[in-house]
Amino acid sequence: xxxxxxxxxxxxxxxxxxxxxxxxxxxxxxxxxxxxxxxxxxxxxxxxxxxxxxxxxxxxxxxxxxxxxxxxxxxxxxxxxxxxxxxxxxxxxxxxxxxxxxxxxxxxxxxxxxxxxxxxxxxxxxxxxxxxxxxxx
Amino acid sequence: xxxxxxxxxxxxxxxxxxxxxxxxxxxxxxxxxxxxxxxxxxxxxxxxxxxxxxxxxxxxxxxxxxxxxxxxxxxxxxxxxxxxxxxxxxxxxxxxxxxxxxxxxxxxxxxx
Numbered sequence: 291x292x293x294x295x296x297x298x299x300x301x302x303x304x305x306x307x308x309x310x311x312x313x314x315x316x317x318x319x320x321x322x323x324x325x326x327x328x329x330x331x332x333x334x335x336x337x338x339x340x341x342x343x344x345x346x347x348x349x350x351x352x353x354x355x356x357x358x359x360x361x362x363x364x365x366x367x368x369x370x371x372x373x374x375x376x377x378x379x380x381x382x383x384x385x386x387x388x389x390x391x392x393x394x395x396x397x398x399x400x401x402x403x404x405x406x407x408x409x410x411x412x413x414x415x416x417x418x419x420x421x422x423x424x425x426x427x
Numbered sequence: 428x429x430x431x432x433x434x435x436x437x438x439x440x441x442x443x444x445x446x447x448x449x450x451x452x453x454x455x456x457x458x459x460x461x462x463x464x465x466x467x468x469x470x471x472x473x474x475x476x477x478x479x480x481x482x483x484x485x486x487x488x489x490x491x492x493x494x495x496x497x498x499x500x501x502x503x504x505x506x507x508x509x510x511x512x513x514x515x516x517x518x519x520x521x522x523x524x525x526x527x528x529x530x531x532x533x534x535x536x537x538x539x
Contacts, residue, residue, distance in 0.1 A: 302481070303506065306482060306488075306489065310514070327470070331466065334465055334486070334489050335465060338461075390461075390480055394460040394461075396460065396462035396463060397462050403466070
């Protein structure tokens with residue numbers, strides 16, 4: 291089962307909407323609530339990252355019998371140093387984004403804690419791809 | 428404990444979600460960082476915050492929190508209220524600070 295959701299960079303009013311829709315689908319498929327909760331945290335953080343940092347992006351969701359695979363592809367500034375970005379507390383978010391309670395440097399660590407596999411690839415000044423895999427069986 | 432009991436005992440204003448006061452409250456979480464709430468709040472908790480923008484609803488909804496409690500008399504925007512109604516998240520309000528109301532909520536839940 292595959293779905294695709296567009297994500298607009300900078301549109302915080304809609305941030306989290308795609309994740310909410312995917313969560314509903316996962317519930318309908320009777321996936322264990324504890325697993326859904328973890329996926330929800332990870333995909334929300336990844337979605338907000340696209341909104342906060344990229345110009346635009348796409349969220350691709352592929353639900354398979356044994357796993358949920360979610361891929362975020364964005365066009366944006368990219369990540370200069372992925373290891374640094376993974377560190378808790380490190381953020382390049384703007385002041386206005388921080389005032390909304392985002393940009394605490396907890397997004398990527400939250401993703402890592404809540405998925406089974408996390409793959410990040412990035413090209414500076416081009417964009418970032420984040421892949422989340424969660425096993426459900 | 429039901430949300431309605433929390434609302435009555437702590438004298439909270441219900442901004443929206445009057446029909447959701449039968450929600451069960453399991454505890455509270457106090458934070459203004461959205462990722463902190465995403466990472467650490469638990470289902471059924473009341474979220475105490477000073478954040479009033481639209482995106483708090485997505486966080487509360489994804490985490491299945493029982494309500495958002497705005498402190499210090501802060502008012503949510505029209506859009507936040509509309510989204511809260513759509514997503515079924517009650518928004519409550521108090522004039523007290525997060526410290527004061529968290530203390531009262533903590534005692535109330537402990538005594539129940």
